Amino acid sequence: MEAVVKKWGNSLGIRIPNLIVRDLSLKDGSFVDIKDTGNEIIIKPKRKNKLTDMLNGINDKNLHEEVETAGPLGNEIW
DSSP: OOEEEEEETEEEOOOHHHHHHTTTTTOOOOOOEEEOOOSSSSEEEEOOHHHHHHHHOOOOOTTOOOOOSSSSSOHHHH
């Protein structure tokens, strides 16, 4: 699919065709990751991390021990 690069303020911009917007569930304000590989520009939607995905990523190699930060500061009962 072809697009035209246009001046947008002091930068350049590319319009994303509506077909791609719908396929990738993009909307105004969506974040994307832009990568320059030297001869290509790769634009990928940036998704928020879901808690379940982050929890599934925990394993023995990245699990740390409990960290004690301080004792009670008020009327807490421990």
